[in-house]
Amino acid sequence: MDTFLTKKRKLPTEGASHPEEDNETTDVKLAILSSLHPDIDQSTLLDVLIAHDGSVAEVSAVLKSGIPQRKSSGPSGYQSSLRHFAQKGGEHDVSSPSKKKLISKKGTTMYLYDPVDVAEHTPCTIIHNFLPPEDANGLLREMLEESKTFEKITFKLFENVVASPHTSGFYVESYEEIRAQKTAYHYNGARLTDVRRITPHLQKIKPTIQAAVNKEIEARIATHYPNARKLKYQSPKPWVPNAAFVNCYDGPKESVGWHSDQLTYLGPRAVIGSLSLGVAREFRVRRILPKDGAGSDGAADSTGDAEGQISIHLPHNSLLVMHAEMQEEWKHSISAAQAIEPHPIAGNKRINVTYRHYRSSLHPSLTPRCKCEIPCVLRVARRKRDSFGKYFWMCHSGNLPGKDACSFFEWAEFDDDGDPIWRKKTGRPSKAS
Numbered sequence: 135m136d137t138f139l140t141k142k143r144k145l146p147t148e149g150a151s152h153p154e155e156d157n158e159t160t161d162v163k164l165a166i167l168s169s170l171h172p173d174i175d176q177s178t179l180l181d182v183l184i185a186h187d188g189s190v191a192e193v194s195a196v197l198k199s200g201i202p203q204r205k206s207s208g209p210s211g212y213q214s215s216l217r218h219f220a221q222k223g224g225e226h227d228v229s230s231p232s233k234k235k236l237i238s239k240k241g242t243t244m245y246l247y248d249p250v251d252v253a254e255h256t257p258c259t260i261i262h263n264f265l266p267p268e269d270a271n272g273l274l275r276e277m278l279e280e281s282k283t284f285e286k287i288t289f290k291l292f293e294n295v296v297a298s299p300h301t302s303g304f305y306v307e308s309y310e311e312i313r314a315q316k317t318a319y320h321y322n323g324a325r326l327t328d329v330r331r332i333t334p335h336l337q338k339i340k341p342t343i344q345a346a347v348n349k350e351i352e353a354r355i356a357t358h359y360p361n362a363r364k365l366k367y368q369s370p371k372p373w374v375p376n377a378a379f380v381n382c383y384d385g386p387k388e389s390v391g392w393h394s395d396q397l398t399y400l401g402p403r404a405v406i407g408s409l410s411l412g413v414a415r416e417f418r419v420r421r422i423l424p425k426d427g428a429g430s431d432g433a434a435d436s437t438g439d440a441e442g443q444i445s446i447h448l449p450h451n452s453l454l455v456m457h458a459e460m461q462e463e464w465k466h467s468i469s470a471a472q473a474i475e476p477h478p479i480a481g482n483k484r485i486n487v488t489y490r491h492y493r494s495s496l497h498p499s500l501t502p503r504c505k506c507e508i509p510c511v512l513r514v515a516r517r518k519r520d521s522f523g524k525y526f527w528m529c530h531s532g533n534l535p536g537k538d539a540c541s542f543f544e545w546a547e548f549d550d551d552g553d554p555i556w557r558k559k560t561g562r563p564s565k566a567s
């Protein structure tokens with residue numbers, strides 16, 4: 135358990151009810167709490183401390199009111215819910231997550247383990263022990279074998295070519311699709327060379343993933359979206375994955391930096407089903423706010439990071455659903471770990487499979503081409519309040535070493551279901567199917 139916690143991290147000082155607590159380090163606070171509550175283990179105390187903005191007095195008061203103890207016999211990563219500890223506003227009001235009192239403050243990380251907490255505080259839902267164990271292990275073994283030939287993705291960062299801090303593979307359903315991926319699709323301005331046919335285990339679990347993700351989407355709409363209706367631009371059709379990206383993180387230092395997933399082929403309000411296998415790691419999410427606008431608590435700053443990070447614990451055989459509000463409004467990452475708990479099958483490795491739905495209406499033969507004659511990338515505006523959330527097409531050859539992006543820019547239009555509307559006469563259909 136301790137392997138997932140960074141004990142040296144600082145807790146928030148703002149909002150502490152006793153100013154004298156401000157200069158205490160986390161370790162000192164934990165030591166105080168430990169001596170007051172010897173029956174509660176340190177990592178649970180740490181989570182409660184974070185949930186209460188680092189206030190020892192507040193935590194102690196809450197704990198005295200009688201708290202269920204952390205179960206030591208649970209699976210790796212099990213923790214009692216924050217619900218037992220954090221006194222939050224609007225806990226039962228799930229219709230609008232924005233109304234809830236935020237307990238993740240700027241500069242801090244809130245650690246979540248319980249699926250109810252994840253659904254409440256993030257744009258994700260998580261299902262633990264998702265597949266029958268033999269299916270999860272079968273897929274893990276298959277992907278560990280596949281990952282021996284995975285490569286790092288290289289991309290241009292300013293003028294340098296850098297390699298992703300993990301390796302990956304990309305799987306589609308047919309040889310025809312492999313050919314299309316290699317000839318028509320572009321990622322960061324370049325074509326993929328390593329595209330693979332879906333494997334027997336990836337294929338076998340696809341219907342289970344599909345059914346679960348659709349169920350989670352329905353539940354999300356019913357409980358979290360205004361008037362219990364799908365979001366504008368979200369597809370009304372059932373989610374049917376037709377591609378899978380597989381990542382392999384070999385050891386605690388392998389990671390993926392802060393990003394949101396490219397919407398070019400998934401379209402607006404995309405939903406992604408993400409299965410974790412092997413070593414448990416931390417998935418971090420943070421909300422993006424316009425740099426010139428105030429956040430929900432009026433605390434926007436120049437980085438747009440007004441609410442702090444939330445860390446979701448991803449154990450072996452857990453399915454994380456990234457919902458329709460995620461890619462546009464949040465960023466995510468897999469942070470490097472201080473230490474990991476080796477997995478009996480995977481050793482130090484974590485395998486992550488993200489199932490995605492590529493929209494036929496966003497096939498690169500239909501989307502705008504820039505002056506470099508490359509199909510454009512679809513982005514969402516996030517810098518300014520006025521244009522926040524608007525989609526646009528732009529050149530992505532600036533991602534290629536030795537090339538600069540051309541000046542192509544076009545606002546993107548979508549119908550209510552997220553399929554593109556083409557108004558200009560550029561040879562594209564007036565409305566793609």
Ligand SMILES: O=C(O)CCC(=O)C(=O)O
Nearest residue numbers: 379381395408468486488
């Ligand atoms: O490994 C994960 O859980 C996330 C991977 C990811 O964000 C991606 O492939 O885009």
Ligand SMILES: [Fe+2]
Nearest residue numbers: 393394395466
């Ligand atoms: Fe991602």
